[in-house]
Amino acid sequence: MNTNIEDYGISPIKESSDSSAPIPGRVTAVHRERYEVVCQHGEVGARLKSGVYYGKAENELFPTVGDHVMLQYSPGGDSLIVKTGERKSAFSRSDYSGHGAGYVKTIREQMVAANFDYVFIMASLNNDFNTKRVERYLTMAWQSGAQPVIILTKADLSDQVPQQVQQVRNIAIGVDVFAISSKTGDGLIELQSYLQPRKTIVFLGSSGVGKSSLVNALAEEDIMKVAGIREDDSKGRHTTTHRQLTLLNNGVMIIDTPGMRELGLWDADTGISETFxxxxxxxxxxxxxxxxxxxxxxxxxxxxxxxxxxxxxxxxRYLQLKKENLFVTDKSAYLRERKQWHKSISKTLKESKKQQ
Ligand SMILES: Nc1nc2c(ncn2[C@@H]2O[C@H](COP(=O)(O)OP(=O)(O)OP(=O)(O)O)[C@@H](O)[C@H]2O)c(=O)[nH]1
Ligand SMILES: [Zn+2]
Structure with missing residues (x-):
């Protein structure tokens, strides 16, 4: 397979005579300790090179979806990721922790998304409509380092679209606000200015808001599974099963990872300050x-x-956000998860050592 890596925003490097020299790639999916990486050889399976990522004092940051990496390509099996590139934007706590390197190391495995240009903040105009949630997402988006764009979905279900759009504009100064319907196609054309080749978009929005429907409407093909009728919209339901970084026919890349949905308000203080x-x-x-x-x-x-x-x-709302942020900064649940993750990593490492 011959992949045009530049479509993925990867800069090619000079051809090397050394076939084992690392080549550039971009992470398209993360499954626990395995990665999918697109590179000049197509989409390949990869693992982290342990000497680089584990066990040393100065470890590389774990890659996440969207990350640029350097890869030791292996035609027969898993390639090895040897370096994580710098991030221009990220939803990952480690980039904003402001703590010493030792602390960053302990939290770096929080995988979410990296290197996106736009954060599409999605909120539905049905009876779920809630500007407070938009404010909260806006806070997170500013903090990621990328540009927020607000997409109000399911416009066909509301008879107060102009008022709702105005309400959102009032809390989102300087941010584009669009009302769309993936069902009727209304408003989609206005998103064009953000849908440019080699741009990467990440979605922030609760389950059922219409992310997959929008992507399918934009792509004019069904690349994401749209949820059927659901009994409840309880949090944590995840109905989307598809690739995590997808290149659409129009050249736009979409990142949609499970981690994006679990994103809390960690370290959102800076973002809150910008919004307020x-x-x-x-x-x-x-x-x-x-x-x-x-x-x-x-x-x-x-x-x-x-x-x-x-x-x-x-x-x-400001007080409420501050309070919620305090709460999530308490991250006890996160720490529990971290312990488990470390356990699974050391187990994997032990097993792979045994096999060698
Ligand atoms: N009326 C109307 N319904 C919509 C629109 N967009 C999405 N829906 C419906 O809303 C439901 C959820 O849509 P999805 O696109 O699966 O939402 P999602 O955000 O991808 O959901 P998750 O995958 O659970 O995160 C489906 O029943 C869609 O048919 C719209 O513009 N108008
Ligand atoms: Zn005062």
Whole structure:
């Protein structure tokens, strides 16, 4: 198979006479310790080279879907990933942890997505419509390093589309907001400016919001499985089964990984600050630097609310997001998962050593 790796945003390197020299690739799927990587030989199976990724003080970051990697190609079996490239954007805690290298190492296995240009924030215009959730996603998107775009789905199910769009525009200054219907095709044409070859898009939105339907509508082919009738929309349901990084016929790449759905609000403080810069700028006006913005005298926030300069609801949402963020930063569930993951890695390593 001859793959045009440049379609995947991979820069080719000079032909080397040494056939074992590492070649560039991009991760298209991650399954626990196995990876699928597209490279000049097509899509190949790969593992991490253990001397590089495990057991040393200065380990490479574990690759995630969308990552650029260097690969020791092996025609007969799994190739070996020897290097993770730098990320221009990522949904992964390690990039923003701000902790020492030792700490980064312990959390780097959080696999989500990397190197995307746009975050399509998806929210449905049906009775599920909720600007608070959009705000939360916006916060995460800003923090990823990529550009957010808001897509309001299922416009055919709402008779208040203009009002809803306006509501979202009010909380998403400087971000494009589109209302679309994958069913009728309405609004899809307006997304064209974001659907350019070699651009990578990642979706952020709850289950059932219409991600797969949109991708299928854009691709004009069924490349993703659309959920049938479902009994409940309980969290964590995952009905999409398909590749994790897909190159569409129009040259756009789509990343959709299970991890994207489980993404919490880790370290979202920076993102919250960007989304709520108007709110946080009021803190400077408070009389006391440790103002709780509650009953303290001379509070800039209370004053702005009284004078109608700050919407009380926006203030409440800010507090709520801060609270949720504190909660997820507590990450105890994450730490439990990490332990398990380490166990499975060391088991795999032991087994592979035995076989050698
Ligand atoms: N009326 C209407 N229904 C839609 C539209 N887009 C999607 N749906 C329906 O919404 C349901 C969920 O759509 P999916 O595309 O599977 O949603 P998803 O976000 O990919 O869902 P997960 O794979 O569970 O994350 C399906 O029953 C779709 O037919 C739309 O524009 N209008
Ligand atoms: Zn105050």
């Amino acid at each position: 810069s108007d709110v946080e700028s009021l803190f400077k006006l408070c009389k006391f630097s440790d103002c709780g913005h509650d009953t303290e005298p001379g509070c800039g926030v209370r004053k702005a609310i009284e004078q109608g300069e700050l919407d009380e609801n926006r203030w409440r």
